[in-house]
Amino acid sequence: MNNDDRELLNPEAVLSIPLKKTDPVELYLPLRNLIASKYSESDAQKVESVLETLNKCRSDMVERRGDLSLPMQRDCLLHYFRCLSMVEPLFTSISSDADPIIFVWYDAFNPEHQDGVSSQRNAIQLEMAAVVFNLGAICSQIAASCDRTTALGRHLAMEAFKVAANFFFKLWKVFAKDVVSATLDLTLLFAEFLHLLFSAQASELELREQLNNNDASDALQQHRCALSFRSVSKLYRRAYALIPTDSAARKHVRSFDQTWVTHLYQKKRFFEAEARQRQSSILPESELPGVYSSVKSCALDHDAECVTETLVRGICRLSRKHKQYRNRNVTLMHVDLISEYNPFKIMKDGKLVAYPWDMPPPYPTDWPILSSSSLADILGFPPLKKSEPLNFYESLHNYFVLKYSESVAKRVEGLLEMLHKLRIEMLRDDLSLPFRRDCLIRYFKCLCMIEPFFPMNASPNPPIFVWYNAINPQQDSSQHNIHLEKASVLFNLGALCTRIALSCDLTTAHGRHLAMDALNDASSWFSLLSTFESPNASGTIDLSERYIHMIRNHFPGLKSKFCFPPLSGYPASTNDPWSEVTQKFLLGYCNAHSLLQWVCEAPCLDLLSEVNPVKIKDGNLVANAATLEAPNLVLENTSL
Incomplete structure (x- = not known):
């Protein structure tokens, strides 16, 4: 030149x-x-x-x-x-x-x-x-x-x-x-x-x-x-x-x-x-060396x-890392449509509801609250893991103040508030299964953001995660290891999705689609657990690779018990509220969802959205006030 x-x-x-x-x-x-x-x-x-x-x-x-x-x-x-x-x-x-x-x-x-x-x-x-x-x-x-x-x-x-x-x-x-x-x-x-x-x-x-x-x-x-x-x-x-x-x-x-x-x-x-x-x-x-890590x-x-950027980059890096293990094709998207945070929802009467793009969540739910004791326990699936409460906000805020400064802690305060709030909500037994699943997914994403800062060696009081064995509640594990927290969250996501599948009305096409989707979702969460977190989480035996492998072996038999007809082309009964036009709309949604999942592979851009629970504003991570109050609003509109 x-x-x-x-x-x-x-x-x-x-x-x-x-x-x-x-x-x-x-x-x-x-x-x-x-x-x-x-x-x-x-x-x-x-x-x-x-x-x-x-x-x-x-x-x-x-x-x-x-x-x-x-x-x-x-x-x-x-x-x-x-x-x-x-x-x-x-x-x-x-x-x-x-x-x-x-x-x-x-x-x-x-x-x-x-x-x-x-x-x-x-x-x-x-x-x-x-x-x-x-x-x-x-x-x-x-x-x-x-x-x-x-x-x-x-x-x-x-x-x-x-x-x-x-x-x-x-x-x-x-x-x-x-x-x-x-x-x-x-x-x-x-x-x-x-x-x-x-x-x-x-x-x-x-x-x-x-x-x-x-x-x-x-x-x-x-x-x-x-x-x-x-x-x-x-x-x-x-x-x-x-x-x-x-x-x-x-x-x-x-x-x-x-x-x-x-x-x-x-x-x-x-x-x-x-x-x-x-x-x-x-x-x-x-x-060239055989294996080398990517440049950070x-x-x-x-x-x-760099602190805010590191938090944001964390969710992108781990999202891409996990993406290959979540093989969800166009017929396996319906479980998202029971989410309180999804702008498109399937109601139990077969109605397909779409909310305005600028309307913040949550939305009224018609999904009943179900207890942890269900058909899943009868079929050999363990209950959800329990955990001790944790003041996540205080320990993380103190870490950022000591490691960096008070101004840096303020820049990420919104994320810390949301993290603390979601941890409380994900342990509530009075939430519906879909809403509890939503809390767990959002909490897991927040954990991915803060993971690069662990272990917090510079903190005098790093967070201590206490989780109980799902099989034997008398046994617990207490660690600073964030992989124990992430592994336990993935375990509960798999267990919750299994319960969602088993609570579906299998006499309807809507229920069959939703149940199969939920089972595949549960299987993918357990796959993520086995592949990424279980090897790093030396906690209770229910998180061991051997036990997770045993759980995953149950899924083929469970799917066969449902005796699903083919997912496409089966006749809908006259009492089935899922009409032909609704199925066409949902197929179109699944096609769009699948395409956008591939194209919009940068979840950090969602942090610019007005309806995201955590937003980037002037370089700071701020919590969306409407989302912080979401669980209470949902409970007010839930039919028990």
Whole structure:
């Protein structure tokens, strides 16, 4: 690279893209009328709240965009995509004599909004492709808006660019292929280009983190950095090759921003030169160690600003680590739909309820409170593990004050409050099984966030976890080891999901789906326990790998006892409230859920959401007051 190129290059600059704009359209009445005519009025009533929420999401997406923060726009788009996936099968049922539902979208890179493309009958593919584009665009804007001078900001920007790249990958490989006539920003070339661009920017931020923590004397770290430079160089080179070589694309980009092509050219040249310079640092395979750990973003003894980033990074790292063991395909999502925190819920009368995207949890439940003694005990499954109360907030707060400072402790106070609250709630026997499961899952995520700070050797009073043996309550284990806490939580999650399965009404399709889903969920929690936590938790015998293996061996026999008919294609009884249209809606939800699980693999971005129990605000972790009071509100609305 020559000196002129180096002078022009702004190493801190990142690119983001605008959202596509669209014209308003009414969805509720046409779709409700279609369901009532094709199925029945009762079917329309069972899903009308989904249609209302669909309509509200699209209206907010069009009319409230300027009033919403970037994370709230993301929440709205995600909610709308789920609703859209649920109603997608209906568009194939619109008859030729019915009034068509027409979507009109404009090119994101054309500020004059000329030459908008409209869909004709049955062209919901354009709507879904445009929403996926906007999800990628809003994530790119979130990334660009992060304060990349801080460790937390760099991490959030890196994760947001990764998610943006994932959305454009799906647009490129799935959604854009079905759009027959579209604006240039929805073509396969542009989708591939944006995927490569945001992948490159995410990789560049990750590389900067490596360089910040690089030990010049460590040959292995030099090897990693050299490989990273080569990888980033390749991504920028591929992205640049797609635009200047296509005259229409080049003209299109330059009409939006004259600096884009220059920026890409400089990035490509810079990283190519750096990659060549570091080529000699790449070790031959024979000199590489057999196993080596990944580079961490910052050391725990680094300055105070890294504390929040370490907590946030903890949930991302462990979420990805566990993800491969939670093999839940599209038919195994229904257990989430009994959650008090899920905006979509199956009610026991077969009604499918959807709550607004901006309505904080919890929601009223119709799920009864069930005691620990149930059919599970008869079939040989142990009761839930019991634990002694623990003032988690005080011990952790004192640790952060002593290890860092009072100001650092205040920055993470929201997480500590939520952690303490959830630990109390997860041990309550008066909560319904689904709500107790929700508490355990949220508590486990919080434990993943604080795990990097254990063992707390610098604390004079580290938290002591006391858990009793589920098989023999006379035996207990008392340790500072956070793996004992995590293992016990995973054990109880598996036990609770088993009880949920055994409490389902197996005479209905809804109950059979839910029971099978819950059993698979229980099996996956026990798998996580056996794989990750049990080897590190030398506690009571019920947490031993041998005992967990014995429990897991029960599941095939338990599933056979239920004698499920095939999960698809079985006839619903006349008394079964689960109608055909409801099943189609749920299948659409499961497809959307499965896709978004893969794309939105950065749970730290959920910490930007207004409806998350813990939020990042001004670099601090604050507790959502509405979520703190959730259990009491649920109990007030529960039928005992």
